[in-house]
Amino acid sequence: MHNEFHFPFLLLFGIVSIILFISGYIGKLIRFPTIIFFIFAGLILGNIVHQEEVIEKFSEIGIVLLFFYLGLEFNFKRAIETGKKIWIVGLLDFFFGFVVVFATIKLLGFDLYSALLAGGIAYASSSAITTKIIVDNHRIANPETELILGLMVFEDIVAPVLLAIISSFSSGSNFSLMQINLIFLKIFVVFIIIWLISHFFKDKLNKFIDSFIGEDIFILFAFGIVVLASGFTQYIGLSEALGAFLVGVLMAEAGKEEEIEKALYSIKDLAVALFFMFFGASIQFSSVSFDNKLLFALVLIIVLSIIGKFLTGFIGGQLTGLSKKASAIVGFSIINRGEFSIVMSKFAKPEYIPLVGIYVLVMASIGIVFAQFAPKLAQLIFPKKSKKKKKKKKIEKPEYV
Numbered sequence: 480m481h482n483e484f485h486f487p488f489l490l491l492f493g494i495v496s497i498i499l500f501i502s503g504y505i506g507k508l509i510r511f512p513t514i515i516f517f518i519f520a521g522l523i524l525g526n527i528v529h530q531e532e533v534i535e536k537f538s539e540i541g542i543v544l545l546f547f548y549l550g551l552e553f554n555f556k557r558a559i560e561t562g563k564k565i566w567i568v569g570l571l572d573f574f575f576g577f578v579v580v581f582a583t584i585k586l587l588g589f590d591l592y593s594a595l596l597a598g599g600i601a602y603a604s605s606s607a608i609t610t611k612i613i614v615d616n617h618r619i620a621n622p623e624t625e626l627i628l629g630l631m632v633f634e635d636i637v638a639p640v641l642l643a644i645i646s647s648f649s650s651g652s653n654f655s656l657m658q659i660n661l662i663f664l665k666i667f668v669v670f671i672i673i674w675l676i677s678h679f680f681k682d683k684l685n686k687f688i689d690s691f692i693g694e695d696i697f698i699l700f701a702f703g704i705v706v707l708a709s710g711f712t713q714y715i716g717l718s719e720a721l722g723a724f725l726v727g728v729l730m731a732e733a734g735k736e737e738e739i740e741k742a743l744y745s746i747k748d749l750a751v752a753l754f755f756m757f758f759g760a761s762i763q764f765s766s767v768s769f770d771n772k773l774l775f776a777l778v779l780i781i782v783l784s785i786i787g788k789f790l791t792g793f794i795g796g797q798l799t800g801l802s803k804k805a806s807a808i809v810g811f812s813i814i815n816r817g818e819f820s821i822v823m824s825k826f827a828k829p830e831y832i833p834l835v836g837i838y839v840l841v842m843a844s845i846g847i848v849f850a851q852f853a854p855k856l857a858q859l860i861f862p863k864k865s866k867k868k869k870k871k872k873k874i875e876k877p878e879y880v
Contacts, residue, residue, distance in 0.1 A: 491527070495524070495753070495756070496749075498520050498523075498524065498756075499517060499520060499752045499753070499756060501520075502516035502517055502519065502520040502756075503516065503517070503752065510615060511847065512605070512607060512608045512611055512817070512843070512847065513752075514605070514607060514608070514755055514817050514818060514843065515840065515843050515844070517752050517755035517756045517759065518755050518756070518758060518759035518821075518836070518839070518840065519759060520756050520759060521755070521756040521757060521758060521759020521760035521761070521762070522759040522760070522762060522836075523759075524756070524759075524760055525760055527760075537750060537753060538750060538753035538754045538756070538757045539754065540706070540746075540750040540754075541747075541750035541751040541752070541753055541754025541755070542719065542720055542723075542754060542822055542825070543705060543706060543709045543719055543720070543722075543723040543750075544705065544723070544743060544746065544747040544750050544751060545720075545723075545747070545751050545754070545818060545822070546639055546720040546721075546723040546724040546727070547705045547723040547724065547726060547727045547743075547747075548727065548740065548747060549635045549639075549724055549727060550723065550724040550725060550726060550727020550728045550729075550730070550731065551727040551728075551730060551731050551736040551739065551740055552632075552635070552727075552731070552736075553632075553635075553636070553727070553728050553731055554677075554728060554731040554732045555674060555677065555728065555732065557731075558636055558728075561629060561632045561633060561636070562633070562636070564629060565626070565629040565630065565632075565633050566633075567795075567798060568626065568629070568630060568633075568791070568795035568798060568799065569630065569633035569634075569637070571791050571794060571795055571798075572630055572633065572634070572788075572791045572795070573602070573637065575786075575787030575788065575790055575791045576598075576601060576602040576603070576784070576787055576788065576791065577598040577599070577601070577602040577641070578598070579783055579787055580597055580598045580601040580602075580780055580783055580784070580787070581594050581595060581597065581598030582594075583779060583780075583783060584597040584598070584776060584780070587772070587775075587776055587779075588772075589776070592648055592649075593828075593831075595644075595645060595648065596645060596823065596826060596827055596831075597776075597780060599641055599642070599645050599823040600780075600816075600820045600823045600824060600827075600835060600838065601780055601783070601784045601787075601816070601820070601838075602634070602637075602638070602641065602819070602823075603634040603635075603637075603638050603816070603819035603820070604630070604631065604634060604788065604813040604814070604815055604816060604817075604819075604846070605815045605816055605817025605818055605819065605820075605843065605846070606631040606634070606635060606818075607817060607818055608815045608817050608843065608846060608847060608850070609627065609631060609812060609813060609815060609850060610628070610631065612812070612847065612850045612851055613627065613628075613812070616851070618854075621805075621808075622801060622802075622805050623796060623801055623805040623806070623808045623809045623812075626792075626795060626796060626799055626801065626809050627792075627809055627812050627813060630791070630792075630795070630809075630813060631813075634819070638720075638819050639718065639720050639721045639724040639725075640666060640721065642718040642720050642721065642822065642823065643662070643665075643666055643712070643717040643718040643720070643721040644662055644666075645718075645823065645826055646713075646716075646717060646718035646826060647662045647665075647716050647717060648662075649826040662716075662717075665715055665716065665717055666717065666721070669712060669715075669717070669721065669722070669725060670725065673725045673726075673728060673729050676729060677728075677729050677732035677733070681732060681733050684729075684733045684735075685733050685734065685735065688733065688735045688738065688739075692735075692738050697742055698742045698743065698746075701739050701742045701743055702742075702743060702746065704726060705723055705726050705727075705743070708722035708723060708725065708726040709722040709723045709726075710722070712725075720822065754821075755818075755821065758821050758824070758836070759836070761832050761836075762832055762833050762836035773834060777834050777837065777838060780838065781838060781841055781842065784814070784816065784842060785814055785842075785845065788810065788813045788814045789807075789810035789811065789814060790810065791810065791813065792806065792807075792808075792809035792810030792811070792812065792813050793806045793807055793809065793810040794806075795809065796808075796809045796810070802861075803861045804857045804858065804860075804861040804863075805857075807853075807856070807857035807860055807861060808853045808854055808857045811849040811850060811852075811853035811856050811857065812849070812850045812853045813850075814842070814845065814846040814849045814850070815842060815843055815845075815846020815847060815849070815850060816838070816839060816842035816843060816846060817839065817842075817843050817846075820835065820838065820839050820842070821835075821839055824836075824839075
């Protein structure tokens with residue numbers, strides 16, 4: 480449905496860009512993650528931004544570049560090393576974040592796909608929000624930070640695979656054993672292809688990138704290969720995010736992540752901002768009837784998400800040898816949700832989009848507060864025991880002194 484106001488493409492694109500700049504500036508000014516303000520900008524603009532399909536399609540590239548940049552942070556060696564270090568806590572995180580929510584929604588009487596989607600939306604913390612708060616509060620050197628960042632890395636690896644699985648079932652495919660096996664086979668084959676290219680053609684890829692890295696046309700190669708891989712994985716029935724993520728891993732294997740990152744940085748920032756804004760614009764509260772069952776499910780998912788992440792951090796911290804206070808800080812720091820939940824919502828039914836919007840805004844806001852004050856909250860729960868000073872015995876002087 481189009482808004483009564485119709486703007487020319489260039490005028491609308493200019494208005495949108497300026498509004499995104501103002502939203503981002505407000506976020507920087509009050510030191511809040513800009514994701515929330517981009518979503519609010521979309522809520523305010525509403526259907527106006529949907530007038531131009533070109534802008535809307537360009538915003539979808541935001542998902543592609545977001546996951547591509549995640550892939551640049553890894554190579555196969557680092558991914559395997561991270562998995563070895565944190566797999567127990569990672570599985571705990573997957574249990575509390577995905578399995579518990581999935582089982583609860585299914586028990587409430589929702590269909591299998593809705594339960595699967597709810598688990599996907601509730602699973603991953605926002606690595607953008609978490610990392611920003613840790614850096615801004617100078618907590619990088621703290622003992623619990625390694626576990627927090629390790630969990631973010633684990634989720635960054637699992638999220639594209641989970642997204643690919645949910646994407647495969649979003650077309651209405653049956654949940655048969657053959658269908659599930661086919662999805663995992665496709666994911667496995669795509670991973671093997673990327674690994675084979677990185678293993679046998681790494682040097683040739685290095686030389687090719689080196690010969691064009693200083694040229695103006697290099698951005699066309701970088702952008703083209705990312706979008707091509709995303710389109711391929713989407714074409715074979717998986718998520719476009721998986722293809723983008725694996726191309727990022729391939730570039731990291733070739734040791735050219737910094738060069739590629741610089742080449743696409745500006746496009747990525749604009750596309751990601753547009754993606755979050757369009758998510759906000761897609762939330763139409765007037766078009767949905769909030770029945771008691773949906774509202775109860777929403778409140779329950781929020782409660783389970785908060786408790787689940789805290790338990791993940793606290794139990795995980797104890798398993799890795801952190802103190803109770805440091806473990807509590809981990810739990811409070813990873814409660815937030817953000818970009819991954821929004822990407823997962825792409826496969827939600829239209830009537831569920833407003834509920835996802837409420838969930839993301841509530842969890843992002845609550846999560847920011849918890850993460851910001853995590854050390855103080857942990858101190859309240861586990862106060863530092865004051866050491867009692869031993870009273871010195873008064874030595875009596877002998878009579879002859």
